[in-house]
Amino acid sequence: xxxxxxxxxxxxxxxxxxxxxxxxxxxxxxxxxxxxxxxxxxxxxxxxxxxxxxxxxxxxxxxxxxxxxxxxxxxxxxxxxxxxxxxxxxxxxxxxxxxxxxxxxxxxxxxxxxxxxxxxxxxxxxxxxxxxxxxxxxxxxxxxxxxxxxxxxxxxxxxxxxxxxxxxxxxxxxxxxxxxxxxxxxxxxxxxxxxxxxxxxxxxxxxxxxxxxxxxxxxxxxxxxxxxxxxxxxxxxxxxxxxxxxxxxxxxxxxxxxxxxxxxxxxxxxxxxxxxxxxxxxxxxxxxxxxxxxxxxxxxxxxxxxxxxxxxxxxxxxxxxx
Numbered sequence: 001x002x003x004x005x006x007x008x009x010x011x012x013x014x015x016x017x018x019x020x021x022x023x024x025x026x027x028x029x030x031x032x033x034x035x036x037x038x039x040x041x042x043x044x045x046x047x048x049x050x051x052x053x054x055x056x057x058x059x060x061x062x063x064x065x066x067x068x069x070x071x072x073x074x075x076x077x078x079x080x081x082x083x084x085x086x087x088x089x090x091x092x093x094x095x096x097x098x099x100x101x102x103x104x105x106x107x108x109x110x111x112x113x114x115x116x117x118x119x120x121x122x123x124x125x126x127x128x129x130x131x132x133x134x135x136x137x138x139x140x141x142x143x144x145x146x147x148x149x150x151x152x153x154x155x156x157x158x159x160x161x162x163x164x165x166x167x168x169x170x171x172x173x174x175x176x177x178x179x180x181x182x183x184x185x186x187x188x189x190x191x192x193x194x195x196x197x198x199x200x201x202x203x204x205x206x207x208x209x210x211x212x213x214x215x216x217x218x219x220x221x222x223x224x225x226x227x228x229x230x231x232x233x234x235x236x237x238x239x240x241x242x243x244x245x246x247x248x249x250x251x252x253x254x255x256x257x258x259x260x261x262x263x264x265x266x267x268x269x270x271x272x273x274x275x276x277x278x279x280x281x282x283x284x285x286x287x288x289x290x291x292x293x294x295x296x297x298x299x300x301x302x303x304x305x306x307x308x309x310x311x312x313x314x315x316x317x318x319x320x321x322x
Contacts (some may be wrong), residue, residue, distance in 0.1 A: 017139055017140070018139070018140035018143070018172055018173050018175050018176025018177060018180055018181075019116055019137065019138070019139060019140055019172070019173040019176070020136075020137075020138055020139070020140040020144075020145075020170055020172050020173075020176070020184050021135060021137050021170065021171045021172075022134070022135070022136040022137075022138075022148070022168065022169075022170045022172070022188065022190065023134070023136075023166040023168060023169050023170070023171075024133055024135075024136065024163055024168050025163070025167035025168045026132045026133040026134070026162070026163065026164065027161075027162045027163070027164040027167075027210075027280050029093065029132035029161065030081060030082045030083075030084050030089060030093060030132070031080075031081040031084075032081065032083075032159075032160040032161050033080060033081055033082050033092070033093065033096055033159065033160055033161070034080050034081065034159060034160035035056065035059060035060055035079075035080055037096060037097065037158055037159045037160065038056075038092060038096055039056055039284060040095055041095050041098065041099060042055065042095060042191065045095065045098065046266065055088075055092070057106055057187045058088065059082065059092070060078075061077075062078065062083060063075045063076060063077050064076045064078070064307075077100065080160055086271075090131050090185075093131060093132060093287065094131065096159055097129050097131075097132075097134075098159075099128075099155060099158065099159060100129075100134075100151070100155045100159075101127060101129060103151045103154065103155060104126050104127050104136070104148075104151060105126070107148075107151060108124065108126050109148055112143070112144070112147040113126060113138045113139070113144045113147050113148060114126070114139045114144065115127075115138055115139075115140060116137045118318070125137055128158065133252055136148060140172055140173070140176045140177075140180045140181065140184055141180060141184070142180070142183035142184065142187060144184075145183065145184040145187035145281075146187050147186050148187075148188065149188055151187075154287055161211075165188075165189045165190055168188075168190050169190065170185060170190050172184075175191050180247075181205060202252075202256060202257070203230050203255060208259075210258075210259070210260050210263070211260060211262060211263050214257070214263060215261050217249060217253060217259070217263075217267070218263070218266060218270065219268060220249050221249050221250075221267060221270060221271070223269060224245055224246060224249070225246065225271070225274045228241060228274070229274075232280060238274070238275060239302060242271055242274075242275065242304060243303070243304065243305075246271050246274075247271065247304065247305045247307065250267065250307060250311075254307075254310065254311040254315075255314050258311065258315055259307075259311050261308050264306075264307040264308035265308065267307050268290050268306065268307055268308075269290075271285065271304075272290045272293070273286075274309055275293070290304075290306075291306070294306040294309075
């Protein structure tokens with residue numbers, strides 16, 4: 001699903017209506033939640049009165065003290081907001097976000113906005129939420145953008161949330177008319193394009209160079225390996241770090257994208273070079289090829305992953321290759 005949605009805009013066929021993907025940024029999302037709104041949402045969702053009172057007691061009895069010049073101020077009692085770091089807060093924020101979800105679904109049912117379908121038999125999707133991360137998917141039309149703006153205004157007034165327009169961004173499918181793009185941006189007051197944005201840690205737009213889009217994976221692995229260079233590690237210790245850390249870093253991206261064989265080979269080479277080097281000599285001779293090291297231990301290898309084959313297995317498993 002993640003792969004299909006991120007590539008849907010790029011693969012949109014010509015002749016069909018353009019599509020817009022709007023990534024919304026909530027300003028100080030947790031700090032702006034109005035307590036009365038949270039209470040009303042729990043009542044609307046059918047929670048018992050005893051449970052609501054218990055939750056609201058946990059939320060509203062908080063107080064803070066600020067340390068200034070080694071001295072604490074008097075207690076500061078907030079009037080709204082959820083405590084970040086509290087394991088309960090993400091669930092309460094999701095309850096609040098359910099109001100925005102309901103407004104979008106209602107507008108969809110009335111035909112005022114229209115989401116996307118990743119295939120003919122699939123249901124329409126007009127939004128994806130993950131805590132305070134929001135991605136809106138709809139037709140690139142002035143009327144749809146105007147309705148979305150109205151919904152966001154209603155949600156902001158009721159919940160206390162505020163959309164940060166400067167940090168929000170929009171991406172259009174290639175077949176979207178230039179005039180439609182301008183109308184959507186004007187209605188939503190969003191000027192930036194989502195070319196380098198990420199959603200849930202993955203790039204929203206891949207662009208022409210897939211290798212460049214996932215270069216951050218290579219930098220992340222190298223950053224870990226560089227920190228291990230100074231440590232005196234045995235071969236067994238290196239094996240554990242490679243399997244548990246270095247080769248685990250690309251797994252999340254591989255579950256959604258094809259990283260290409262070239263990039264996977266570069267990652268394999270980077271890990272293999274660190275495996276053979278020693279503290280006194282960085283460019284040590286590679287006594288066995290990487291293909292041999294990726295064999296199971298019973299076959300004479302070390303059981304390292306071939307990242308390209310691992311990516312291919314993910315790819316075929318998720319997208320019907322098996």
